[in-house]
Amino acid sequence: MTPNPPxxxxxxxxxxxxxxxVGIGGCGMNGLARLLRNLGSEVCGTDAVESPVTEALxxxxxxxxxxxxGSMITKEIDIIVHSAAVPPDHPxxxxxxxxxxxxxxxxxxxxxxxSQHTSVCIAGTxxxxxxxxxxxxxxxxxxxxxxxxxxANCSQIGGSSRVGSEKIPQGPLEGNCxxxxxxxxxxxxxxxxxxxxxxxxxxxxxxxxxYYSSLDAIIESFRNFAMCIPSSEENGFLLIAHDxxxxxxxxxxxxxxxxxxxxxxxxxxxxxxxPIVRRVGILRDGMWTIQWTNSIMPGSHNALNAAAAAILxxxxxxxxxxxxxxxxxxxxxxxxxxxxxxxxCNDGGTAIxxxxxxxxxxxxxxxxxxxRSTELPKRLFCVFQxxxxxxTRFLLEQFAQSFSSADEIIVPHIYFVRDxxxxxxxxxxxxxxxxxxxxxxxxKHIDDFENIVKYLxxxxxxxxxxxxxxxxxxxTIAHALVGKNKIHSEK
Numbered sequence: 001m002t003p004n005p006p007x008x009x010x011x012x013x014x015x016x017x018x019x020x021x022v023g024i025g026g027c028g029m030n031g032l033a034r035l036l037r038n039l040g041s042e043v044c045g046t047d048a049v050e051s052p053v054t055e056a057l058x059x060x061x062x063x064x065x066x067x068x069x070g071s072m073i074t075k076e077i078d079i080i081v082h083s084a085a086v087p088p089d090h091p092x093x094x095x096x097x098x099x100x101x102x103x104x105x106x107x108x109x110x111x112x113x114x115s116q117h118t119s120v121c122i123a124g125t126x127x128x129x130x131x132x133x134x135x136x137x138x139x140x141x142x143x144x145x146x147x148x149x150x151x152a153n154c155s156q157i158g159g160s161s162r163v164g165s166e167k168i169p170q171g172p173l174e175g176n177c178x179x180x181x182x183x184x185x186x187x188x189x190x191x192x193x194x195x196x197x198x199x200x201x202x203x204x205x206x207x208x209x210x211y212y213s214s215l216d217a218i219i220e221s222f223r224n225f226a227m228c229i230p231s232s233e234e235n236g237f238l239l240i241a242h243d244x245x246x247x248x249x250x251x252x253x254x255x256x257x258x259x260x261x262x263x264x265x266x267x268x269x270x271x272x273x274x275p276i277v278r279r280v281g282i283l284r285d286g287m288w289t290i291q292w293t294n295s296i297m298p299g300s301h302n303a304l305n306a307a308a309a310a311i312l313x314x315x316x317x318x319x320x321x322x323x324x325x326x327x328x329x330x331x332x333x334x335x336x337x338x339x340x341x342x343x344x345c346n347d348g349g350t351a352i353x354x355x356x357x358x359x360x361x362x363x364x365x366x367x368x369x370x371x372r373s374t375e376l377p378k379r380l381f382c383v384f385q386x387x388x389x390x391x392t393r394f395l396l397e398q399f400a401q402s403f404s405s406a407d408e409i410i411v412p413h414i415y416f417v418r419d420x421x422x423x424x425x426x427x428x429x430x431x432x433x434x435x436x437x438x439x440x441x442x443x444k445h446i447d448d449f450e451n452i453v454k455y456l457x458x459x460x461x462x463x464x465x466x467x468x469x470x471x472x473x474x475x476t477i478a479h480a481l482v483g484k485n486k487i488h489s490e491k
Contacts, residue, residue: 014036014039014040014041015039015040015041016078017041017042017078017079018041018042018043018044018076018077018078018079019033019036019041019042019043019044019077019078019079019080019081019109020044020045020046020072020073020077020079020080020081020092020096021033021043021044021045021046021080021081021082021083022045022046022068022080022081022082022083022086022090022092022093023045023046023047023048023082023083023085023086023106024045024046024047024054024057024062024064025047025048025049025051025053025054025057025064026047026053026083026085026106027053027149027150027151027152027153027160027161028083028106028110028149028151028182028183029045029081029083029106030053030054030056030057030160030161031148031149031150031160031161031162031182032081032106032109032110032113032149033045033057033062034060034062034161034162034163035113035147035149035161035163035180036109036113037062038147038163039113039116043062044062044063044064044065044072045057045062045063045064045065046064046065046066046067046068046072046092047064047066047068048066048068049066050066053160054066068090068091068092069091070091070092070094070095071095072092073092073095073096073099073101074099075099075101077096077101078101078102079101079102079103079104079109080092080093080096080101080102080103080104081103081104081105081106081108081109082103082104082105082106083106084105084106084107084187084188084190105190105193106190107185107190107191107193107194108193110149110182110193110194111193111194111195112195113180114180114182114194114195114196115195116177117147117177117178117179117180117197118168118173118176118177118178118179118180118197118198118235118316119180119182119194119195119196119197119198120135120179120180120181120182120196120197120198120199120200120312120316121182121183121184121191121194121196121198121199121200121225122135122181122182122183122184122199122200122202123183123184123185123186123191123199123200123201123202123222123225124200124201124202124203124204124241124245125186125202125203125204125205125207125360125362126202126203126205126301126360126362126363127202127203127301127304127305127308128151128183128184128185128202129150129151129152129154129183129333129336129357130302130305130332130333130336131200131202131305131308131309132148132149132150132151132181132182132183133150133152133154133156133157133330133333134305134306134309134326134327134330135181135309135312135313136148136150136154136157136162136181137154137156137157137326137327137329137330138309138310138313138318138322138323138326138327139179139181139313139316139318140157140326141322141325141326142313142318142319142322142323142326143169143170144164144165144168144169144170144171144179144316144317144318145164145165145169145178145179146162146164146165146178146179146180146181147162147163147164147178147179147180147181148161148162148164148180148181148182149161149180149181149182149183150181150182150183150333151183151185152333152334152335152336152357153333153334154332154333154334155331155334156329156330156331164178164179164180165178166178168316168317170317171316171317171318172317173235173316173317174317176235179316182194184196184199184225186207186208186218186221186222186225187208187211188208188211189221189224191221191225192221192224192225192228194225194228195228196225196228196229196236197229197230197234197235197236197237198229198235198236198237198238198239198312198315198316199225199226199228199229199237199238199239199256200238200239200240200308200312201222201225201226201238201239201240201241201245201247201250202241202245202304202305202308203241203244203245203362204218204219204222204244204245204246204250205218205244205360205362206218206394206395206398207360207391207395208391209390209391209394209395210388210390210391210394210423219246219249219250220249222245222246222250223249223250226238226240226250226251226254226256227254229254229255229256230255230256231255231256232255232256232257236255236256236257237256237257237258237259237315238251238254238256238257238258238259239259239260239261239308239311239312239315240258240259240260240261241260241261241262241304242260242261242262242263242264242266242267242268243262243263243264244262247260259311261282261304261307261308261311262304263300263304268284269282269283269284269289269307269311270282270283270284271303271304271307273300273303275298275299275300275370275373275374277293278293278294278295278297278298278374279291279292279293280292280293280294280303280306280307280327282307282310282311289314289320290310290320290323290324291324292306292324292327292328293328294306294327294328294330296330296331296332296339297330297332297337298337298370298371298373298374298375299337299366299367299369299370299374300366300370301366301370302337302370306327306330309327310323310327334355335355335356335357335475336356336357337354337356337367337370337371338354338355338356339352339353339354340353340354340355340478340479340481340482341353341481341482341483342482343456343457343460343466343481343482345460345461345462345464346457346458346461347461347462348462349461349462349463350462351377351381351460351461351462351463351464351465351466352375352377352464352465352466353465353466353467353468353478353481353482354371354465354466354467354468354478355467355468355475355478355479356467356468356469357469357470357471358469358470359385359386359387359391359469359470359471360391360395361395361398361399361401361402362402364382364384364399364402364403364469365401365402365403365404365405367467367469368380368382368402368403368404368405368406368467369405371405371465371467372405375465377463377464377465378461378462378463378464379407379408379461379463379464379465380405380406380407380408380464380465380467381406381407381408381409381410381456381459381460381464381465381466381467382403382406382408382409382410382466382467382469383409383410383411383412383452383456383466383467383468383469383470383474383477384403384409384410384411384469384470384474385411385412385413385414385415385469385470385471385472385473385474386399386411386414386415386429386432386470387414387415387417387470387471387472388414388415388416388417389414389416389423389424389426389427390423392414392427392431392432393423393426393427396427396431396432396435397435399432399435400432400435400436400438400439401439403436403439403441403443404439404441406441407442408442408443408444409433409436409441409442409443409444410443410444410445410446410452410455410456411429411430411432411433411436411443411444411445411446412429412445412446412447412448412449412452412474413429413447414427414428414429415470415471415472415473415474429445429447430445433445449473449474449476449477449480452477453477453480453481456481457481466478466481468481
């Protein structure tokens with residue numbers, strides 16, 4: 001099925017359009033809904049399940065239904081927008097096609113909305129949600145009144161989305177189109193539809209290998225994203241990691257201004273990090289631009305995320321002096337190295353419980369290393385739910401190398417997302433456990449979430465640390481351990 005192409009869009013034409021968003025409850029989609037309405041469109045949508053997000057949309061007069069059989073799609077709808085999670089044979093997509101309604105992806109529609117803003121696009125294999133949230137926190141406190149869409153909840157900035165000013169209210173870019181900060185994901189090359197004024201590439205690693213044929217293909221995709229940034233004369237700017245982002249391949253021939261950041265002394269912005277006191281500083285031409293301490297966000301990876309946010313904010317016109325306090329006060333993002341609470345142990349003591357979204361080998365290694373060095377636990381338990389059979393199979397050896405900082409690893413079933421039945425048969429959770437044991441690590445497969453909770457409740461002792469990791473429903477284990485909900489195992 002080839003989707004009906006959308007008509008040419010302009011800011012003026014949006015005021016006459018009725019959009020229907022399929023999957024409106026997602027982090028990105030609900031933010032897009034609010035931005036479209038702010039541009040003058042009529043917006044409604046559907047989602048598979050009710051949530052606090054959909055409740056908020058209905059309260060804000062963005063009608064949201066949970067009927068997805070196609071009956072909500074009528075000829076009054078001008079354009080259907082769907083999230084990446086919605087399959088092509090979804091009843092609402094099929095019905096829209098039957099009625100000849102143009103169908104757009106989230107990335108395509110977001111690209112248009114970005115074109116109406118001073119758009120800051122945050123890309124990279126890791127760190128997108130945290131960096132968007134940090135940059136948004138800086139801009140909010142500095143009075144730049146930004147719009148943003150972030151792929152996670154950050155209560156400190158008001159949630160996962162915000163509609164800000166139509167114009168930048170102050171600084172050297174005063175009067176330009178208002179700032180919109182959003183994530184640019186490389187999966188299925190969707191970020192090629194984005195329209196950045198300013199871009200960040202935090203890092204580039206192997207991922208989404210069910211879509212990309214190789215790391216070279218991923219690097220080339222990031223280069224194509226960077227080529228979307230306008231020339232330096234049009235305020236186009238790319239900030240790219242000095243190490244780990246393959247800058248020597250990505251940046252040659254770009255029209256925009258390019259600067260690098262990182263721990264290396266030759267980076268344009270050298271980041272200096274003391275992990276003991278969690279002190280971070282940025283040197284420019286050998287001179288300090290800014291220094292701050294954040295006791296809540298451990299790890300060198302978070303130091304780099306924060307540094308990138310600071311540099312981007314300064315590029316937008318925020319004074320360095322105004323950047324310090326937002327970074328010192330930043331409390332983190334849900335499921336990103338989030339200290340959730342304590343588990344009461346049988347010996348009368350407590351174990352700390354963390355919840356984390358990490359589902360890539362590098363994320364796991366960095367998170368466990370940060371927890372080991374900052375919390376100094378007696379024992380570190382890691383419950384890791386693999387995310388997708390294809391990712392687990394392609395990166396099995398890398399996963400096996402990522403858990404050295406853990407004393408015990410517990411692996412439930414692999415969370416299925418979009419893999420085929422054949423792919424599901426090629427690898428199992430036990431395969432990962434076997435690889436971990438080969439590395440000399442203590443690991444076991446416990447399939448049922450409730451049994452994992454019972455095991456940890458009976459095993460953990462005072463001074464231990466438990467971290468629950470993965471992008472799937474494994475987060476419910478963390479909440480059950482600290483008494484915030486009852487567990488319901490999901491397969």
